[in-house]
Each structure stands twice: as C-alpha cells, then as structure tokens.
Amino acid sequence: MKIKPRLLLATLAGLCPLLAAPAAHAAWTLNLTPGVDQVSRDIYGLHMLAFWWCVAIAVVVFGVMIYSMARFRHSRGVVADTGLTHNTRVEIIWTTIPVLILISMAVPAARVLVETTDASGSQMDIRVTGYQWRWTYEYVGTGVKFVSSLDRMSDAARQLGSTIDPYSVPHYLLNVDHPLVVPAGVKIRVLVTGGDVIHSWWVPDFGIKKDAIPGYVNEAWFDVDPDKLGTYRGQCAELCGRDHGFMPVVVKVVSKADFATWLKQQQEAEKTQPPTAATSTSASAAAPAAALAAPSG
Amino acid sequence: MANTDNATTHAALTGHEEHDAHGEHAGHDEHADHGKPHGFWHRWLTSTNHKDIGTMYLVFSCIMFFIGGAHAMLIRAELFHPGLQFFDPGTFNTLTTYHGLIMIFGAIMPAFVGLANWMVPMMVGAPDMALPRMNNYSFWILPFAFALLIGSEFVPGGGGGTGWTIYPPLSVEQGYALPMMIFAIHMMGASSIMGAINVIVTIMNMRAPGMSLLRMPLFVWTWLITAFLLIAVMPVLAGAVTMLLTDHFFGTSFFNAAGGGDPVMFQHIFWFFGHPEVYIMILPAFGIISEIIPTFSRKPLFGYDAMIYATASIAFLSFIVWAHHMFTVGLPLASELFFMLSTMLIAIPTGVKVFNWVATMYRGSISYEPPMLWAVAFVFLFSIGGFSGLMLALAPADFQYQDTYFVVAHFHYVLLTGAAFGIMGGVYYWLPKWTGHMYNMTLAKWHFWMSAIWANVLFFPQHFLGLAGMPRRVPDYATQFTDWNVVSSIGGFAFGLSQILFVILLWQCARGGERATGRVWEGARGLEWELPSPAPYHSWTEAPSMATLERGAPMHQTHG
Numbered sequence: 001m002k003i004k005p006r007l008l009l010a011t012l013a014g015l016c017p018l019l020a021a022p023a024a025h026a027a028w029t030l031n032l033t034p035g036v037d038q039v040s041r042d043i044y045g046l047h048m049l050a051f052w053w054c055v056a057i058a059v060v061v062f063g064v065m066i067y068s069m070a071r072f073r074h075s076r077g078v079v080a081d082t083g084l085t086h087n088t089r090v091e092i093i094w095t096t097i098p099v100l101i102l103i104s105m106a107v108p109a110a111r112v113l114v115e116t117t118d119a120s121g122s123q124m125d126i127r128v129t130g131y132q133w134r135w136t137y138e139y140v141g142t143g144v145k146f147v148s149s150l151d152r153m154s155d156a157a158r159q160l161g162s163t164i165d166p167y168s169v170p171h172y173l174l175n176v177d178h179p180l181v182v183p184a185g186v187k188i189r190v191l192v193t194g195g196d197v198i199h200s201w202w203v204p205d206f207g208i209k210k211d212a213i214p215g216y217v218n219e220a221w222f223d224v225d226p227d228k229l230g231t232y233r234g235q236c237a238e239l240c241g242r243d244h245g246f247m248p249v250v251v252k253v254v255s256k257a258d259f260a261t262w263l264k265q266q267q268e269a270e271k272t273q274p275p276t277a278a279t280s281t282s283a284s285a286a287a288p289a290a291a292l293a294a295p296s297g
Numbered sequence: 298m299a300n301t302d303n304a305t306t307h308a309a310l311t312g313h314e315e316h317d318a319h320g321e322h323a324g325h326d327e328h329a330d331h332g333k334p335h336g337f338w339h340r341w342l343t344s345t346n347h348k349d350i351g352t353m354y355l356v357f358s359c360i361m362f363f364i365g366g367a368h369a370m371l372i373r374a375e376l377f378h379p380g381l382q383f384f385d386p387g388t389f390n391t392l393t394t395y396h397g398l399i400m401i402f403g404a405i406m407p408a409f410v411g412l413a414n415w416m417v418p419m420m421v422g423a424p425d426m427a428l429p430r431m432n433n434y435s436f437w438i439l440p441f442a443f444a445l446l447i448g449s450e451f452v453p454g455g456g457g458g459t460g461w462t463i464y465p466p467l468s469v470e471q472g473y474a475l476p477m478m479i480f481a482i483h484m485m486g487a488s489s490i491m492g493a494i495n496v497i498v499t500i501m502n503m504r505a506p507g508m509s510l511l512r513m514p515l516f517v518w519t520w521l522i523t524a525f526l527l528i529a530v531m532p533v534l535a536g537a538v539t540m541l542l543t544d545h546f547f548g549t550s551f552f553n554a555a556g557g558g559d560p561v562m563f564q565h566i567f568w569f570f571g572h573p574e575v576y577i578m579i580l581p582a583f584g585i586i587s588e589i590i591p592t593f594s595r596k597p598l599f600g601y602d603a604m605i606y607a608t609a610s611i612a613f614l615s616f617i618v619w620a621h622h623m624f625t626v627g628l629p630l631a632s633e634l635f636f637m638l639s640t641m642l643i644a645i646p647t648g649v650k651v652f653n654w655v656a657t658m659y660r661g662s663i664s665y666e667p668p669m670l671w672a673v674a675f676v677f678l679f680s681i682g683g684f685s686g687l688m689l690a691l692a693p694a695d696f697q698y699q700d701t702y703f704v705v706a707h708f709h710y711v712l713l714t715g716a717a718f719g720i721m722g723g724v725y726y727w728l729p730k731w732t733g734h735m736y737n738m739t740l741a742k743w744h745f746w747m748s749a750i751w752a753n754v755l756f757f758p759q760h761f762l763g764l765a766g767m768p769r770r771v772p773d774y775a776t777q778f779t780d781w782n783v784v785s786s787i788g789g790f791a792f793g794l795s796q797i798l799f800v801i802l803l804w805q806c807a808r809g810g811e812r813a814t815g816r817v818w819e820g821a822r823g824l825e826w827e828l829p830s831p832a833p834y835h836s837w838t839e840a841p842s843m844a845t846l847e848r849g850a851p852m853h854q855t856h857g
Contacts, residue, residue, distance in 0.1 A: 027777045029765035032697055039693075047694045054684035061655060062677065068658040069673065072594070080596040080662040087656075091603055094652045095645060102641045105691060110634060112693040117630045158381060158773055166379040166776055173379075173775045197467040198560060200625060200700060204766045209696045211626045213561060214466060215554025218627035237625075237700040237768045239460050241467055242387045245771030 033204050036228035036253070039221075040207030042112045050105055057101070116207070119221040122189035126180070130192075130199025130212035130236065133243035137180045140191075144266040150246045151175040158246060174233040179250035183259035185226035192218045200238035203249055209237055224253045333834045342437075345429035346834060347414045350436050352731075354411025355724070357439055359800070361403030362717075364447065366793050368396035373755075373789035376782050381773055389772035390458030395450055397461030398478070401578065402485045403443055405712065408720045409581040410435075410492045413520045416727060417496060419825040419836045420514050422505025422846070427498040435491035442484035449477035460770055462571070463538070465552040465563050469545050476546070479538045486531040493524035493531075500524075505824075505840040511605075512846075514823050515598065516723075518605050519584030522612045526573045526580075529616075534570040537563060561626050568619035576615045578712060579679075580608055582719025583650060586672045588823065589726050590654050593669035594661030595820035600653040607646035607653075614643050624695045633692045640690040644683070651680055666818065667741040671722030674749045675715060682710030685760065700770075703763025709756045714749075721748070721799075728806055729813035733831030736806040740798055747795035754788030822848075 034044040072078045125140035134149040150158075154173050157164035166172040182188055192201050194212040202209040206222040234249040254262065334340045344350055372392050375383050384392065414432065418425055426432050450456035454472030457463065468475060500513070500521050513521075540551040541563070550556025552563045583604075591598045598604065620628060620636040628636070654676050663669070685707040689695050698704055729735050758781035763769075767778045774782065813830040827845050828836060 027780050028761075029777065030761045032764040033766070043693050043697055046691055047688065047697065050688040050691055050694060054687060058680065058684065061651060061680065065655045065658065065673075065676065068655065068661070069663060072658065072661050072663050074595065074662045074664040078662045080594060081660040082596050084656075084660050085597045085599055085601065090656070091600060091649075095649060098645050098648045102644060105687075106638060106641055109637060109691040109693060113633055113637070114630065116693055116696065117633075160381040160385055162380065164380075171775070173773060197470065198464060202700075202768070204697060207693075207696060209625045209699055213554075213626065215558075215560065216627060234766065235768050235771075239390070239464075239467065239700075239770040241458065241470065242385075242390065244390070245386060245768070245773050 035205040035207050036230075036232065037206055037222050037224050039112070039116055039223075040205060042115060043207040046105075046109055046112055049108065053101055053105060116220070119187075119189045119219050122187045122221055124183075124186055124188045126182070126188060126190050128180075128190050128192045128201050128212065129195050130201065130240065130247075131195040132197060132241050133236070133247040135180075135199075135201070135247065135249060136195075137178075139263065139266075142263060142267065143270055144263060146178050146266075148176045148178045148180065148250070150248060151177050155246070171233065173246065174235070174248045174250065176248055176250045179231065179252045181252045181254060181259060181262050182224070183256045184224045184229055184253050185256065187221060187223040189219060189221045192220065197240050198238050199236050199240045199247070201234075201249055202237040203232055203234040203251055205232040205234075206251070211238055226255075229253050229255060343433065345425075345433050347418050347426045347429070347432065347836070348731075348832065348834065350426075350432050351411045351414030351416075353436050354407045354414060354439075357436075358404050358408035358411060358720075359803075361399055361407070361443065362796070365396055365399035365404050366796065368392050368399065369789060370793050372396060373786040375772055376774070377786040378783075379774055379776050379779055384772060386772045387455055387458055390460075390770065391450055391456035393770050394457050394460055395447070398446060398482075399443070400712070401461065401574070402482070403439075403446075405578045405716050405720070406485075406489060407439060409520070409523070409578075410489075412516075412581065412585070412720070412723050412727075413492075413496050415731065416825060417499055417517055417520060418503065419730075419828060419832060420517050420823055421500060421503060422508050422824050422837045422841045423499060423503035424835045424838050426495050427503050428495045431491050432495055435488045435495065438484050438488040438491075442481045442488065445477050445484070446481035449474040449481070452477065462564075462567060463541065464567075465541060465544065465560050466554075468541055469552070476542060479542050482538050483535055486535045489527050490531050493527035496520055496524040497528075505837065505846065507843050507846045508824075511602070514584075515587035515601070515604055515608075516581065516584035519580040519587070519608050522608050523577050523580045526577050526612055526615065530570040530573045530577075533566060534574075537566040537570065540566075561623070564623050564626060565620065568622045569616070571622065572619040573612070573615040575708075575711075576611055578716045579719075580612065582675070582679075582716045582723075583608060585719045585723040585726070586654065586675050589668045589672040589722050590657050590676075592726070592818050592820045592822070593666060593672070594658050594663050596657060596661040597822075598653070599656035599659075600649070603649055604653055607649045610646040611643060614639060614646070618643065621690060621692075621695070624692045625699045637690060637692040641687070644687050644690075647683055651676060651683070662820075664819075666725075667736075667738065667745055668722045668726035668818075670742070670745045670749075671718050671725060674745070675718045675722060678710055678714035678718065678749075678752070682707055682715055685710065698763060700768055701763035702759040702767045702769055705769045706756050706759035706763060709759070713756070714752050718748075718752075721745075724803075726818075727825070728803075729817045730825060730828075730830050730832055732806050732810075733813055733829075734806050734810035735813050735817075736802050736810060740802045740805075744795060744798040744802060747798065748792060751788045751792035751795055755785055755792050756788070758782075758784045758788075 032044055032047050034041050127138040127140055129136045134147055136145065136147050138145040150173070153169045154175055156162060157166050157169045157172060190201070190208070190210070192210040192212045193216060194214040196214065199212040200209055201212055206224070208220045208222055210218045210220045230253055232251045232253065236244055236247045340349065341353065372389070375381070375389055414426060452473040455474065457468070457471045457474040457478050459468045459471060463478070500517060540549070543549040544551050544553055550558035552558045552560045554560060587598055587604060618636060618640045620632060621640040624633060685703065689698055689704065689707060725741060762778055762781045765778065767774055815829045816826050817830060824841055824846070827841060827848065
C-alpha cells in the first residue's frame, strides 16, 4: 500500500526526463545506455552482442536441459541409458563451437578496446582529480580550474534523519554545484588522477570509467556528437570512504560557441576574484588560453 | 550402541563384506561409534575425528551464514528507499565490508572444508583424515579469527569500511579495525592452508587399494585441485595484508605513491590471490553437483575425464586472469587484451562442465528429491552468473559494468546461487548419511523453492540497476533506482527468512526421523554409500574390498 504512490511517482519521474533531459534514466530501466559518443555506442553494441550470444546459448543449453528434465523422468518409468557416458564427437563439437563464439566476440571487443585507448588527435585536455569527496576539473592551459561537489539540496536531503523527501530534490545525488562544461563535437582528453585515495571517474553516456589513482595519471577521451547537447550524469565508481556515494560527476555538453563564451567568463572571473583555495595551486593560471586553440573541430 | 568397546576386534569380526551388507540394511549398531570420546568438552574441543571436526566446520559455517546474512539484511533495509534511514555512510561501508569477509571466509570456505572433512575419507576408503591433530587446530583457529574480525566492527572509530578488497590507500586510513582485520585474515589463511594440506595428504596417501586417482569421485577431485589453489594463494593474501600493516604502522611505502610505492600493486597482488579464491569457492561446488546429478539421473556422470581436465584447466587459468578485476585502473593496452582473452578462455572448460551435467541428465531417469532440486537450480543459476561473467570479460564493456550492481548481481549468482546452492545440495544429499535419519521432505522442498525464487527476486533486478548506472557500495541512490531496489530488498528479506526453515529442518533431522538406509538414495554410487547410516565414528577401519569398490564406484569403471 505504502509503495504504490511511490511507484506512481517513480514512473512519472521516469517519464519526465524522457521528454526533457536526454541523460537521465527512466525508472525500471533495464539496459545500458547507448550514450552520446561513438565509443559509448560501440561499447553498447558490444554489450548487446554479448547479451544476445548469452541468450542464444541459454536457449539451446537450457532448452536441452528442460527437455531432458521433463522427458526423462523416473516417475514416467523411463529407464536410464547407463552406457551414455562418453561421446567424443559431441565433446569436440561443444568445445569448438564456444571457441568460435568467443572469437566472434573477442574481435570486436579488441577493436573497441583499441579505440578507447587511442586519445591521439585530441584538441583539449581536462585534468580530473578525485578527492574525498569531490572532483576538481582543470582546463589545461586555460587557467580555469574549479571544484565540483554535490549540490546543497541533495546534500541536505541525504543526511541521516533528514526530513527532506529525496523525490523533491531535482536529480537527487546526481547534481553538483559546478558541473564540468565541455563543447560537443570536440575530441577531449581527460587526465584522471587521485588526490588522496582511489576514486573512479564515470560518465556512462560517454562510455568512460577511469580510476583516479594517486601517483598515476590515467588517460581517457570522449567526443560527444554535435547534436547531443545536454547534461550527463555519473558517479564515483570506486569505494573511496565515507561519502563515496555522494560525489557525482556532472558534465554539461554545450555548443562550441557557448563553450568559448563560458570559458571566457570563467577566465574573467579568475582574474577579478582572488584565487580560492581550490584554484590557487594552478600554476598555469596566468598562462594564456592558447592551448585551447579555438575549438573549431 | 552398547557394546562399542571392542574396537580392535571389530574390524576382524565384522569384515568388509558385512560393511557392504550394512549399506543395504540400516539399523545395525555395532559400527556406530566405537572410540567416541565421552564428555562434551573432551569430544568437541579436543576432537581429532574427521566427522566431529566436519560437523563443527559446518555448524560454524551455518552460524556465519546467519551473521553475514544479518549484515545483508541491514544493507537491504538501508537500500529499500532513497535517503539515509538507518545508518551513517561509514557504518554502511562497514556492513558491506564485513558481509563480504564473513560470507567468503566464514561461510562458504569453512562449509566446503566441513564437507571435505566429512566426505573425503569416506569417499576414498580411509578411516579418517591423514593429519587429525592439525585438523583440530585448523578448525579451532577459526572461532578466534572471527571473534577478532567481528570484534573489529565495534572498536572506537568503527569497523573497516573498505570493502572486502581492502584497497589502499583507503585501507591505510582505517583505524583500530585494520590491524584486527589483518590478523584475522592471517589466522583464517593459516587455517585454510592447514585444511588444504590435510585434504591433499589424505587424498594422496589414504586412498583404499584400488581407488586409483581416475576412480575418485568428482568431489574428491575438485577438492584436491582446490586444495592446491589454496596453498598457492593464501600466502599471497597474507603477504599483501602484511604489507598493508607495515605501511600503516611501520612507515613503509609499498602502496604509498608519495613514498615511491604503488597503490595498484596491491590490487595486482590481491587479485592474484582473489581470482583463484573465486574458484576455491566454486570448484568444490562443481564436485558436489557432479555427485548429485548422476545419482538422481540414475546414470553415470557424462565425460568423467573431461570433467577433471576442465576443473584442472579452470584452476590453471585462474592464475592468469586476475587483472580482469582491474580493467579500469589504466592497464596498458597489451595487458588489457591479454587479460580479456585469457578470461574469455575460462568460458570453455566451464561450458564443458555445464554441457556434461546436461548430458548426464539426457536419457537418464530423473527424480527430483531435494538435493537434485538444488543441483538443477545450481546449473541454471550458475550459468546465468557465467553469462554475466562472459559479458564482464569484455574489457570495453567492463568499463561500463565495473563497480556497478551488475557486478554485484554477477558474483552473487556465482557465489550464492552457485557456491552456496552447491553447499545446500551437498548438505541435503549427505545429511541422512550423517545423522542416520531422513529429513522432512516437505520442509526441504519449501526451503528449496523459497530460496530459489527469492534469490532471483533478490539478485536479478541488480543486473538492471547496474546497467542503469547504480554503483556498488553506496548507501544511498538517485531516485530512479528506487523501484528495482525495492524489489531486490523484498527478495532479500524473504530469502533471509526462508533460511530459518533450513535450521528447523537440520534440528529435526539431527534429533530423529525416519531411519535412513545405507544407500539413502536409490541411484547413489560411491564408497560413502557402502557404509551404514549414520556412518560409523571411524569411517573405513579396514579398507573396502575390491567388490565394494566396484559396486561403490562403477561410475568411472571405464578406467582399468
């Protein structure tokens, strides 16, 4: 009884984003998101390929098993064929076929893997650093750097004993104060590292999950389709202590022109404001925004 | 049970042929329990008897299932609804950490050691385990290890909140709990190694004449291979956690990047232990299922040799796939490719095993007593865990699955509906042999159906949650994940409650019930069924005759 209005709400909440924000997932979601760039779509394709192979294998194997279970029942007076303990031909077949199936998956998987690791030709670098329990984003060479933490409404609602209904908070736990802003249609390299313990930077719609490890700089890249402007949400994916569940990743994908404007605003703000604790460490703050050589694609 | 003192003359008087007869006719008392120590403490604390120690392992494991299960219930209660209702996030992390450690080291592993203790000597025609005193030590270490482990949940500063994988640098931030956890792990490791040595020595040295290696039941084979895995990897875990200890307390920098160490190295070492560990928890279950399915199909196991080779291949491959747990740490491309391909290879021997089980049922004469129900559920549900495992093996796809509920669903399918269902099947299979009583079949079927249904309600939706983007090890979640979490929690509570039926059944069966015959199950073959039920205190005081052996192990009679 108590669940019903909630389910109704959840269904409604699930339908709304379908109309408004392409990034949000509907409730009762069953499957992976195909995402908004080529890599995430390739991963999705691989996922579906593996899934359908599993379904096919399951149909055959479980089919034979269910048939045997129903057909060869003791209660039906069936007498066991105790001589049936080996059949070399069958055993060779059921070893060979799986090998072929595996090859049919390994080849595309290897291709996608190579694609994900090839960050060559990227036009922009963003340094992502995980801290307990927030992210910092630095647009390399532009002097723009900021901290991105869970938004205040979610943070208030998520406290133990809070009376705020999570359903009343927009994008509960998946919203931040300062989202990462990136242009669509630009190949962007992210350099991921950890400031204290290991975190993992995950944006499902980009097909990226990279661990943020102290002492390591991990590389990943994405290139969002130009027509897929919107806000995409993920979370930290490596247990990093108490508030691991409360350090979302939010990426706002805007057009190149909007991005250029936004970046300029940020640089102006950096100049006029005294550097905060988060930005003061940026050695490149004074450097001109040359590295981002007009993201023209 | 009266005249049990003539232990020395017993074997000579009764002879092995009589043993055989007892197999068919229950109720003979002479064999029952000569030499059994009197007095509760004397019997249980100082026991060197494989059956008593086996029983203690199994009871211990059952208690740990409930303690670990209680942790799981609390986790599911917190995840029933978004927002934090019951626990602070730190406490929640403690719950997931200890749920994992208790279930793996306290529930699953001791249950298999208990089954090995009970069954291996009986199955190979030995009177007891080869090293009975060490057997006693290896059990009695465990209560102390777990007192230390569970005690560490309540120290000032709270229990460890790192997950069972205790990755640094996070683990080095833990307080008093960390050294306690580490010492507990050392003790469990020592216990496991002793247990494994005992199994190996027993199997290698105590087999009855005529019980050649290729006549051994699959359960004995899988345990032999498992024991080698244990000896190979438990010291690796001990080394890894010792390095954590020195990093924390003695200023070393094995895993500290600031001191020139490498946090990823811990993951390599941990998973070099951790992946074989996964097979340590499933191979004996494969063995149990390979015993049960032929019995209730009234047909010898299909592809006995292939089963052994497949088990050995899985064991070998388990050493070269560890980094598939680490696809997102930023391995070089060549490593990613290697570990992806080697992991995919595991599907082949595992597939062979499943095909062999199905082929054993094919043209059999199948009846569905409780052990068979668990075995059939095992084959279905473990296969589902295998399918998600295959998907996880694909490195690029794993970028999306890694550390989500998809992984949680995967390993609960292989560990709960795989390993634990295998244990359940084994208990239902051999329980009449242990107690001498049949159990309540109605209750057993209820327990099975409740467990099988609710386990799926519990874990199947977690695939959806993971794919939709819910990370694991979080105490709270975005509202779009609510619905499947509600379903999963309901399944979890119902599954947990269903296990009470199991305890009632065990209690009843231990206390009484219809007398079990020596054979117990019409189609059962193997030396353990040639002994009366309950099995005598010392299993085979005299080696079984060739005739007994032939009758007991006709499953593999193709091997001369």
